[in-house]
Amino acid sequence: MTKPLRLGIAGLGTVGAGVVKIVQTHADLLASRTGRRVTISAVSARSKSRDRGVDLSAYAWEDDPVALAKRDDVDVFVELMGGEDGPAKAATEAAIAAGKDVVTANKAMLAIHGQALAETAEAKGACLRFEAAVAGGIPAIKALTESLAGNEITRVMGVMNGTCNYILTRMQDAGLDYQTVFAEAEALGYLEADPTLDVGGIDAGHKLALLASIAYGTQVNFAAMSIEGIERITIEDIEQAADMGYRIKLLGVAQMTGRGLETRMSPCLVPATSPLGQLENATNMIVLEGDSVGQIVLRGAGAGEGPTASAVLSDVLDLARGTRVSTFGRPAGDLVAARAAVSTAPAPFYIRFALVDKPGALAKIATVLGDAGISIDRMRQYGHEDTTAPVLIVTHKTTRSTLDEALSAMDSTGVLAGAPVAIRIEEV
Amino acid sequence: MTKPLRLGIAGLGTVGAGVVKIVQTHADLLASRTGRRVTISAVSARSKSRDRGVDLSAYAWEDDPVALAKRDDVDVFVELMGGEDGPAKAATEAAIAAGKDVVTANKAMLAIHGQALAETAEAKGACLRFEAAVAGGIPAIKALTESLAGNEITRVMGVMNGTCNYILTRMQDAGLDYQTVFAEAEALGYLEADPTLDVGGIDAGHKLALLASIAYGTQVNFAAMSIEGIERITIEDIEQAADMGYRIKLLGVAQMTGRGLETRMSPCLVPATSPLGQLENATNMIVLEGDSVGQIVLRGAGAGEGPTASAVLSDVLDLARGTRVSTFGRPAGDLVAARAAVSTAPAPFYIRFALVDKPGALAKIATVLGDAGISIDRMRQYGHEDTTAPVLIVTHKTTRSTLDEALSAMDSTGVLAGAPVAIRIEEV
Numbered sequence: 114m115t116k117p118l119r120l121g122i123a124g125l126g127t128v129g130a131g132v133v134k135i136v137q138t139h140a141d142l143l144a145s146r147t148g149r150r151v152t153i154s155a156v157s158a159r160s161k162s163r164d165r166g167v168d169l170s171a172y173a174w175e176d177d178p179v180a181l182a183k184r185d186d187v188d189v190f191v192e193l194m195g196g197e198d199g200p201a202k203a204a205t206e207a208a209i210a211a212g213k214d215v216v217t218a219n220k221a222m223l224a225i226h227g228q229a230l231a232e233t234a235e236a237k238g239a240c241l242r243f244e245a246a247v248a249g250g251i252p253a254i255k256a257l258t259e260s261l262a263g264n265e266i267t268r269v270m271g272v273m274n275g276t277c278n279y280i281l282t283r284m285q286d287a288g289l290d291y292q293t294v295f296a297e298a299e300a301l302g303y304l305e306a307d308p309t310l311d312v313g314g315i316d317a318g319h320k321l322a323l324l325a326s327i328a329y330g331t332q333v334n335f336a337a338m339s340i341e342g343i344e345r346i347t348i349e350d351i352e353q354a355a356d357m358g359y360r361i362k363l364l365g366v367a368q369m370t371g372r373g374l375e376t377r378m379s380p381c382l383v384p385a386t387s388p389l390g391q392l393e394n395a396t397n398m399i400v401l402e403g404d405s406v407g408q409i410v411l412r413g414a415g416a417g418e419g420p421t422a423s424a425v426l427s428d429v430l431d432l433a434r435g436t437r438v439s440t441f442g443r444p445a446g447d448l449v450a451a452r453a454a455v456s457t458a459p460a461p462f463y464i465r466f467a468l469v470d471k472p473g474a475l476a477k478i479a480t481v482l483g484d485a486g487i488s489i490d491r492m493r494q495y496g497h498e499d500t501t502a503p504v505l506i507v508t509h510k511t512t513r514s515t516l517d518e519a520l521s522a523m524d525s526t527g528v529l530a531g532a533p534v535a536i537r538i539e540e541v
Numbered sequence: 542m543t544k545p546l547r548l549g550i551a552g553l554g555t556v557g558a559g560v561v562k563i564v565q566t567h568a569d570l571l572a573s574r575t576g577r578r579v580t581i582s583a584v585s586a587r588s589k590s591r592d593r594g595v596d597l598s599a600y601a602w603e604d605d606p607v608a609l610a611k612r613d614d615v616d617v618f619v620e621l622m623g624g625e626d627g628p629a630k631a632a633t634e635a636a637i638a639a640g641k642d643v644v645t646a647n648k649a650m651l652a653i654h655g656q657a658l659a660e661t662a663e664a665k666g667a668c669l670r671f672e673a674a675v676a677g678g679i680p681a682i683k684a685l686t687e688s689l690a691g692n693e694i695t696r697v698m699g700v701m702n703g704t705c706n707y708i709l710t711r712m713q714d715a716g717l718d719y720q721t722v723f724a725e726a727e728a729l730g731y732l733e734a735d736p737t738l739d740v741g742g743i744d745a746g747h748k749l750a751l752l753a754s755i756a757y758g759t760q761v762n763f764a765a766m767s768i769e770g771i772e773r774i775t776i777e778d779i780e781q782a783a784d785m786g787y788r789i790k791l792l793g794v795a796q797m798t799g800r801g802l803e804t805r806m807s808p809c810l811v812p813a814t815s816p817l818g819q820l821e822n823a824t825n826m827i828v829l830e831g832d833s834v835g836q837i838v839l840r841g842a843g844a845g846e847g848p849t850a851s852a853v854l855s856d857v858l859d860l861a862r863g864t865r866v867s868t869f870g871r872p873a874g875d876l877v878a879a880r881a882a883v884s885t886a887p888a889p890f891y892i893r894f895a896l897v898d899k900p901g902a903l904a905k906i907a908t909v910l911g912d913a914g915i916s917i918d919r920m921r922q923y924g925h926e927d928t929t930a931p932v933l934i935v936t937h938k939t940t941r942s943t944l945d946e947a948l949s950a951m952d953s954t955g956v957l958a959g960a961p962v963a964i965r966i967e968e969v
Contacts, residue, residue, distance in 0.1 A: 131833065135691050135833055139691065139692075139693065142693060143690070143691065145758065145871050145872075145875055146690045146870055146871050147690070148867075148871075148872065244688070250833070250834035250835060250837060251837060252680070252683075252684045252687075252688035252689075252837070255680075255683065255684075255687060255688050256680045256683075256684070259680075259683065259855060259858070259859060259864075260672070260680035260683050260851075260852075260855045261680075261851065261855070262571070262574045262575070262854065262855065262858040263563050263567065263571065263850070263851050263853075263854025263855060263857075263858060264567075264851055264854075265567065265570060330573065330574075386819075388816070388819075388840060391814075391816075391819060403851060404847070405559065405563055405678070405847035405848065405850055405851040405854075406678035406841065406842070406847060406848050406851035406852075407678065407841065407842045407845075407847060407848055408841060408842075409678060409679060409680070409839070409840070409841040410838075410839070410840040410841065411837070411838070411839055411840075412816060412837070412838040412839075412840070413834065413835065413836060413837040413838065414834070414835045414836075417835075418833075419832070419833035419834060419835060420833065420834050420835055422691070422833055423688075423689065423691050423692055423831060423833040423834035424688075424834075425691075426690065426691025426692075426833075427687060427688045427689070427690065427691060429691075430687070430690040430691060431687060434864075434865075434866060435863075435864075435865065436687075436862075436863075436864045436865075436866075437862075437863065437864075438862060438864070439576075442574055443573050443574050443576075444573075444576065447573055
């Protein structure tokens with residue numbers, strides 16, 4: 114048997130401890146599958162004394178992850194600290210500089226610095242892999258990079274933040290409003306320290322940026338993404354969507370259009386009977402579409418110790434088998450800086466607004482939409498609540514930019530109480 | 542750039558022509574993703590003159606696939622002829638003997654001869670890969686072999702024959718009986734020349750045998766599988782199942798039990814709200830369960846030109862990138878001959894039978910079940926049709942062997958008109 118593949122693991126939170134457990138409990142299984150033993154040489158974390166439920170006594174301890182990354186007895190640096198800069202980035206760069214392969218679960222670091230890191234890794238002949246950074250245990254990166262490599266990718270979609278999906282399905286199931294369920298989720302510890310990362314769509318946006326880069330051969334460009342969170346979704350939106358046969362999901366979509374690469378993370382209406390519509394609680398789903406393969410749907414746990422550790426092991430065991438794939442699926446130098454297109458793909462939209470109680474108010478809104486060339490598929494006006502009446506409109510297909518102009522014009526009519534809410538209806 | 546990876550393709554049916562199309566239309570894309578051009582040196586098929594909608598003039602033609610497999614200008618032999626023996630096997634063996642890598646979509650050949658072929662391939666240092674043999678474009682083989690390699694696999698399930706799923710969902714949607722929908726499917730060209738391969742569960746069984754080998758490190762053993770087709774499923778079964786919140790699917794299940802490896806392909810009741818229950822028409826679904834990753838669900842087209850060609854390319858492009866994975870996920874010599882366990886995993890069952898119109902008839906059946914230690918969860922008796930009354934029973938958990946003894950004893954009571962039908966209820 115070949116000599117062992119020796120890991121250095123930085124970050125011993127839930128996922129790090131999970132990786133240690135798998136390496137310890139499945140040592141023979143991993144060796145029989147890869148022809149090579151996988152061992153741990155050294156570990157690093159903020160607190161040496163904390164009990165993590167795993168025996169670390171056989172491994173060297175490094176207080177400094179950069180020192181860990183450079184150790185001679187480490188073949189693969191496993192970065193599980195998180196954070197887009199700071200120690201995670203410093204240690205990853207140190208490992209690459211030392212010619213070591215890197216496996217990371219760090220979506221934020223890669224979404225911001227992925228291109229530079231991939232270029233450096235290739236210059237040093239090192240592999241930089243990140244299956245665990247996107248959708249936990251779901252093999253999204255491998256499926257897109259390897260299984261669908263014979264396809265021109267036509268669209269990538271996904272529900273990639275379990276907390277947001279939990280909040281939206283809990284609102285629907287229990288008929289609760291956003292604030293109540295948000296507070297529940299916070300109490301349950303489901304939210305990041307900065308909840309905007311979750312409910313603001315940023316965490317999911319990081320993941321989509323990585324998928325888009327692989328799908329279209331483009332340099333990862335998180336800054337160009339259009340991002341909208343779930344904070345403005347009301348229980349009324351959810352119930353109205355359900356009445357019309359839809360569910361509301363925080364959906365990421367990446368597609369190459371004639372005018373550039375469109376990447377957006379936003380609440381969308383999807384058919385209730387579709388796999389995306391049926392996705393409940395914290396489960397994740399990735400939908401990959403290619404010109405030959407059609408639509409492939411991948412579903413599973415998007416977070417948690419076991420699923421994320423399983424994804425880390427997927428990359429580690431690839432390296433043990435000698436599999437070496439470019440970070441974003443092709444040489445970093447070949448990735449192009451794609452023109453970012455804003456919402457050029459037309460879609461129907463759901464619009465909600467409150468109309469003030471004035472004669473001709475609805476006519477003004479209908480005129481604005483008509484003038485913008487937006488035709489109405491369905492409309493409902495409800496009875497007045499105090500001095501305003503809720504109105505829902507489903508439009509025929511239009512572009513987001515046309516719609517935004519119309520929304521702005523609607524605002525200027527003086528017949529709306531508050532800004533209108535618009536949610537895209539995605540064909541899935 | 543490295544020198545091209547040169548293919549020899551034997552079999553130019555739908556899938557073969559699809560592979561040629563991808564290689565021709567996406568030549569630059571494939572090269573940019575793998576760092577290596579993929580070319581076709583030679584092709585072989587039964588008829589040289591048939592128009593397949595692709596230009597083959599640039600490729601050498603071989604009448605004999607064995608001669609094609611041995612050509613010096615072929616690096617990878619792509620076997621798309623089908624058939625468990627005959628030319629497919631002869632040519633695959635010839636390619637391996639010549640030290641060439643082989644990519645095949647041939648589930649029957651691998652289910653019967655997979656162990657021997659894998660051993661020969663490894664002895665010659667050749668790769669033998671078969672993503673396209675299982676569930677078309679769904680990356681089932683790669684996900685199980687590579688993505689979940691860090692897991693002890695706890696269960697593998699799948700709906701892997703699109704024709705059967707089409708028949709079952711069409712029966713349900715249109716309220717038609719089996720014979721009518723079978724005739725429809727035949728007229729539409731959905732069935733194999735020998736329809737037993739489809740509706741008898743054999744084709745799906747071949748696929749399950751391959752998945753089980755990877756999952757549990759066992760020698761592929763199609764002969765040990767318990768196989769039951771969909772021929773005895775009636776529209777009444779489907780409607781009764783639906784009334785109780787279930788769907789009937791031809792479901793493959795492989796799980797390692799304390800008494801050995803259980804692999805079975807049979808109609809099962811699954812919850813209507815589960816991903817498997819919601820699977821409609823010819824779509825396939827693979828469910829992989831591991832001790833760390835939990836449950837991963839993969840859904841997509843299980844057949845057809847594009848999806849299957851995409852899977853062939855997945856293997857070809859892996860080879861172009863230099864990825865080399867053992868046929869069944871570990872060295873062929875390490876695969877063990879697992880003891881085949883028959884139905885040791887207990888489950889609830891749905892039983893349907895017709896009771897003759899005699900006093901005390903139902904009591905006799907209830908006594909047989911009670912004597913066998915099988916308790917009844919739910920029972921329905923319907924009004925008499927002529928001289929018999931249909932009865933449905935849902936049992937609590939029992940093993941298939943206990944149930945089979947009870948069914949045999951029920952048959953001996955003399956109060957049944959015809960043999961009872963029993964369908965397992967699978968927890969999914």
